[in-house]
Amino acid sequence: MEKTNNNLIERYVYDVARRLPEKDREDVKKELRANIYDMLPEGASDDAVKKVLYELGSPVSLAEKYRTRPRYLISPAYFDEYVSVLKWVVPLVGVLVMLIGFAVGAFDAAKTVSTHVAFVISGIMSKGVSMGVSAAFQALVWTTIGFVIAEHSGEKKPKMGEHGWRIEDLPEVQNAKAGIRLSEGIAELVLSVVFSIFALLFCTGRLPFAMMFAQGDMVFYNIFSQSFLNMLIPFILVSLLLSIVQGIAKIKDRRWSVFVCVAVVVKSLIDMALTLYLVNQPNILSEEFYSFLVQTGVMRALPSVGGTNVLVIAFSVLVIIGAISETVTTIKKTVQAHTK
């Protein structure tokens, strides 16, 4: 009987000690063992031992009380920052990689001869979703690892100023309306990437896009000349890059910050310049389509001003007005957000 008693006590003491730092283990074992035997009469029964052990509580909670410092993976000093980084990194990485997945799926689908629409779409979707989900998990894991390393490398944040914080660092009170919704940033990102993918597929001739024209019977024309389409590709890529920067800015800041404002303004002005340049290229239309327009008399109906087609001029004016109005509203929103 004494032996089983010993065994229970030893097991309890061991279970407490193994949860403590190695240097404390032997001392705690010795103390705890002595204390437990003191609480028991000589030759106590198993039940008496169990009662005392239950009184001491679970080894986990007792070890917790012996520990002088609470253990954290990420301490409260870092936790707020950790959560706020996760909040934008995980959706951003997830969505971006999902879009890349869509692109990969689309190119895969374009390579195969299969034109079964359902098959192509499901391929694109599953590629995008699986890549997006795994990337979101990766982002979660690596962000966590980063913070754990910061926590345990002992490089605590240097305290600023004599009080450990500064009044100047307090954020401005945010007007709820001045914020940018997460969905806005993500939706813009998704739309621009999807649009760019289709545009690229179109330009490289991977998508069988053609304009259909009914003229008595059905005739197919390529609207744009291939030389123009080839030229378009770098422009699409630049515009896509700017959209991604703008999307990241909106997802990260979620308010009309200077960063968001600059990203939006730069994007709309560069987009405007690119569009104006492209619209004024000479050989936009394919020869077949051009001759079709000439035949039907459309070209004659549209006068030229100084050698430039009236349609091109009208379109250019619209582009300029659009870009300027977006720039003005963006700056206005940013100024409003900063003055309130």
Place this chain on the structure above:
Amino acid sequence: MPENDTMQNFLTELHRGSLTLAVLGSLREPRYGYALLQTLQEQNIDIEANTLYPLLRRLESQELLTSDWDTSESRPRKYYTVSVKGKVVLAQLLIEWGNMQRSIEDICGKGEDNGKDQ
């Protein structure tokens, strides 16, 4: 019962700081862990073994207590005594304890007034 839990939390919080005083005060003469536990419980100090033993270890590591293993008897026992540093700390804590008690009494009124007014 959540209400009892809340009450228990208030009491635990209130007791926490005073336990150090009770332990330091009781160890002006050497005592081993279980004997100290019994002494405190006889004095109606609400303390459990699983709180006291870790507390003793912490106070010892903070050099407020000194300890000695007595191996002369069949059961080895660790005897704790308050150190010089511990005595200084205890004296300061007792002054603060008195101040706090006066402040609380000034704010809440003496014990006998409580309850009657409401």
